[in-house]
Structures are given as C-alpha cells and as structure tokens.
Amino acid sequence: MNTTENATTANHSENVDASHLEENALYKFDGVNLVKLDINKDVIKVPITLEADEALKEIRKIVARNMATRPDLSIVASAILIHALQMDGLVDVVKAYGAKVYQPSGG
Numbered sequence: 001m002n003t004t005e006n007a008t009t010a011n012h013s014e015n016v017d018a019s020h021l022e023e024n025a026l027y028k029f030d031g032v033n034l035v036k037l038d039i040n041k042d043v044i045k046v047p048i049t050l051e052a053d054e055a056l057k058e059i060r061k062i063v064a065r066n067m068a069t070r071p072d073l074s075i076v077a078s079a080i081l082i083h084a085l086q087m088d089g090l091v092d093v094v095k096a097y098g099a100k101v102y103q104p105s106g107g
Contacts, residue, residue, distance in 0.1 A: 026072060043074060049101060056080075 021027065026043060027034040037043055056077055064070040084090055
C-alpha cells in the first residue's frame with residue numbers, strides 16, 4: 001500500500017500521509033491533515049428503513065464504479081443528505097415517502 005493518498009477539498013489538493021490510518025475508522029480532512037473522527041462525538045446513527053438501506057448500498061456501488069475506492073456508507077449518506085437540501089420539492093418527497101411507509105398494509 002502506498003503511504004500517501006491524495007486528499008482533496010473543493011479548491012485544494014494535498015498529498016497526505018496515510019500510513020497511520022486505521023481500518024474501519026472515519027477521517028476528516030482539515031485542510032492539512034486527516035483527523036480521526038470520534039465515533040461517539042462526530043458521528044451519529046440514524047435508523048432508516050430497509051428500503052433506504054438497500055438504496056444507499058446501491059448508490060454506493062454506482063459511486064464506487066466511478067471512483068478508485070468504495071466510499072464508506074456514512075460518507076455516501078452524508079453527501080446525499082447535504083445535497084438534498086438543494087432539491088426542489090424536498091418536502092413533497094418526504095411527505096409521499098412517509099405516507100407510503102405508514103400506509104396500512106394488506107388493504
């Protein structure tokens with residue numbers, strides 16, 4: 001494994017020493033270094049439906065095909081949620097999905 005990886009921000013690119021990174025840990029690029037996130041402080045768990053979990057995994061597969069790596073699910077979910085803030089009709093999408101989830105089954 002190469003001891004440096006390319007970490008990129010919107011307008012800035014640096015070679016960062018990745019030799020100290022731990023497997024299955026999340027890191028944030030602070031503009032100079034990769035800083036390990038505190039799972040108890042910097043990351044929260046949100047329950048989602050099984051349908052949303054499957055969609056999230058499918059989106060990660062699509063993204064991974066176009067990247068040199070497979071991103072962590074938390075990165076994919078965070079990117080999607082932050083991007084959703086810019087979507088027109090967001091309230092209507094949430095209302096419709098909520099109605100679908102809480103609709104009585106059977107009929």
